[in-house]
Amino acid sequence: MEHPVVHSCYLGMDISPEQLISEHFFMHILEGTIVGYDGGRQYRYEAGDTFIARKNHLIRYTKIRKKEVFNRIVIAFDETFLRSFLERNPYASGVSDQEDSLLTVRSSGRIEDFLQSLQPYYEGDQMVDNGVAQLKRAELLQILLEEDPRLADVFFNFSDPEKVDMQAFMNRNFRFNIPLERFAFLSGRSLSAFKREFRHLFHKTPGAWLTRRRLEEAHFQIRHANRSPSDVYLDVGFENLSHFSFAFKKQFGKSPQALVKER
Template sequence: MEYQAKYITEDIKLSCYQDKFFKSDIIFDQHMLVWFLSGETKIVRTGGTQIFQKGDIFLIPRNQLATIINYPKDGFPHKTVVMHLTTGWLRNFYSKLDVRPAAIDSPGIRHYAHHPLLESCLSSLLPYFDMTSLPPDLANLKITEAVTILRSIDSTIDNILANFEEPGKIDLVDYMEKNFMFNMPLEKFSYLTGRSLTTFKRDFKKVFSSTPQRWLTRKRLELAHYQFAEKKMKPIDVCYEVGFENLSHFSFAFKKHFGYAPSELLAGKG
């Protein structure tokens, strides 16, 4: 994979993927404001799949599990400007304001389409990526501008950006049933359900009567079977959307579990 990144600071970057595609299962530790210059991104979350393309601007809230699949498109690479809105920066910003955010169980991705104010703010960053000497405090000024614009165009954005709570202990069954398709380390699942890794494994065994890895593999394969049987999706798409990293490994595991290959099921032989 040919990947290139240019930075103004570690919180503002120009990201470019030249390859066929890049896929990753991610938990975002910080909020991310993204502006598309070219290419396409498919974001798979519990609530469904969203596709973003050239000109789109969106905010991905922190502590959200997602499968990200980046594609070049129309002969152009996947290229984005990414601004991280870190907890530390936001704490300092909101310390000067009287804001009391309302609780949101699972904030979704905020899509701002081709909003002229945000687009103007983010496009003004482009010349700086090729400069070796930058004005002092530039990044702080541009992030302040972006957050100020977000607050002016989205009346509920403070409920996301000004909420600094960490995940508390939540219902394990409900969370895992909604998020099993994300191929994350068990440490991440334990953190997001408000548990230590030891407690997570103990609670998991108690409620599912299985180890996490066996249960996750079975659930992902069952979802894959549904995607083939009911939606006639392609193996390459199903493989990545249900939490596998490699098509050959996915096909092998599928056949071992069901007794027939994905191609046989799609051909009506399963």
């Protein structure tokens, strides 16, 4: 029996390629695997798994293709849509006690029926027009809220991130290659306050501290975890291998490749 060609299905706005999740989104894996890391926890989702990625959280993920294929259903819950939904469907909400960047959605009959209703859009040639997309997004959101009322605290909290302990925050998130403005925002501070408090705590500029902290982590990973420089540099927040190698040699007096040979 010949299987139909499966394509990904998107409803709502595009997902940002940034490591900072700019809007909440729902994802169901059709084919392939996602492995994610948020600075404190590893996540792994296989075909058939479903999760919610949370706005204003950091995540770095790798898509593992099965036979060169990775397909998923992605439904975005951007703030404009959520505010409109809340006007029609009042929900009380507070501050969520859930800290994870990705929240696993348990399989249920209602979720499975909903995903089945999207089958013509990812297995066939039908296109989702905007009106249908809005209705399907609202339908899914209603199901999620009824099955887990705690999600109201996740979706309907429109405030900026609260002020957090900067030292713990930076030591958790230094591997993420994002602008200082993003670090400041996520820590609950203006950029000027972030820079001022940072220098007071770490006695360095944010840029200098981030470079040194990333290099120290890379040194540990190469020396003690037997990882190669080409596997490490992206994980610790560098954009390219040549810049990483130059900075590493300047910091430690030897290249990453020389450190590999000393193991």
